[in-house]
Amino acid sequence: MLAMDFRGPKRVRAVQKPMPTILHPEDAIVKVLRTCICGSDLHLYNGNVPDTRVGMTFGHEFVGEIVEVGSEVTNVKVGDRVLVPFNIACGRCIFCKQGMFGNCHESNSEATAVGGFLGYAHTGGGHNGGQAEYARVPYANFGPTVIPAGMSLDDAVLLTDITPTGYQAAEMAGIQPGDTVVVFGAGPVGIMAARCCWLFGAGRVIIIDKEDYRLEFAQNFAKCEAYNFEKDMDDPVMFIKKQTDWIGADACIDAVGAEAAGNAMQTITGRKLLLQAGSATALHWAINSVRKGGVVSIVGVYGPTDNLVPIGNLINKGITMRGNQASVKRHLPRLIDHVMNGILKPSELITHRIPLEDVADGYRIFSAKLDNCIKPVLIPPTANA
């Protein structure tokens, strides 16, 4: 089968690989119909996540058709069209029982901080992903969710990660009706987070980025205020303070993570020398522009080493700081309703449809922000058969 193959930083290709097989009685094999490239794939693509091995297949956002199931799989059957949450969750460990499906204790041998992810380095458990014609999905009784009749594959594929991640970013921000929320980063997750802030009753939503095309997109999709930190302000923190009667925002969402631009020190120590877990510019801005007693919600991905974050201000300001990988399965019932009721239309984020054969071009277009790309979806050749 055709599959994406990682060769090293900024080098990927599509090659023939062996078909995945059932390795555990709760496994399923899924024929992939749509799969996305995600901003968090770019951390792998850029070589910033430790233990990203040459020869691995990425892809944690995909939907497809079940073609084979293990002996203990009863909740889905061959022929079902499913959306596959990016977290691999057993459904029965103490963390799963609390609804923290992104923190399952039975899916990632290589690390204990995070749960297992499909197609996310060996730090994420070493599971191959869905940027392929077929993928192995562990714990198929629990994760894969049948796509409701009438929902498009394009909407469904965006429910595997970025929609629930954006939604959880807003949820973790503890928004109370009327709150002012600032979202740093107008990538797909930031845009979705901004949109979801309204669902929690925000009174004002501001998004900040440096790419005009993304800000324009965010303004239309999320119906929020959008500002360019390179053009519209000298200092984002001062800007937010001025915008909020010198109080600060009620909640700030960091939807950027390790690849943040905008600060030379952070770029050198975080992105070039890898002395910290990536450039924490957006996190600094979030902590420093939230009001005292406010909430900082982090969904941007940071690497696992130390961070030079202004942690003193957490204490000084009484901030609640909250971050996690989204527990996709926990949000799906509600989000499926929102999509079916027309409140959210995630597929509007898709700007590029790229054949899996051209995966290298897809990664380049998304990572270099070429051609006004917001969200690319890859289509395996077998998907149309």
Add this chain to the structure above:
Amino acid sequence: MKKTAEDFAHIPGWGIDADPKNEPTYPNRHRTGEEHEGRSWVRPTQQVLDREVLHSIERPDYTAVVGNSVPPSGLSGMIRRFAFKYSENEYLHWLPLLMADKVNVVEGIIDDIAHGTVPNIWAEKGYNAQWKHDRSGMLVKIATAAAVTAGLVYWLMPKNDRSDKYVARGNYKSGSKR
């Protein structure tokens, strides 16, 4: 500055998920008491390990399912095994892994060539797309790289060669090389 709900009529679903009890620690606070019993859940069937899988020393065993995409191999594999002697709390866990990744890239190229494939770096880096959508940016980059390379080559050239050439050019007519 205060806004009212009527202002948001144009936002589909405004406030639909608002919950006065919403507090940011949810669902961590959504507790049953079982978490105090430690690792007490009924574990899923253990996947058969058909290849080498490394596991964090912050847990006593393997997870019930494991990824089996790329087992550790070669020099990079040796470095990874070393890294997994240390906990996730240690630099000695993460930094060797990053180093192993770099070694692994070279191993990948050697492996390609050993299997009769010369990696098509241009295509793998997606430069076809860059060329199509950002030709001018790419030309600037290529020109800069060429200038830097030329400068480096000149700088790295043995000093004698450099002065010889200079002298040779300068004294060409006399035909003497000093």
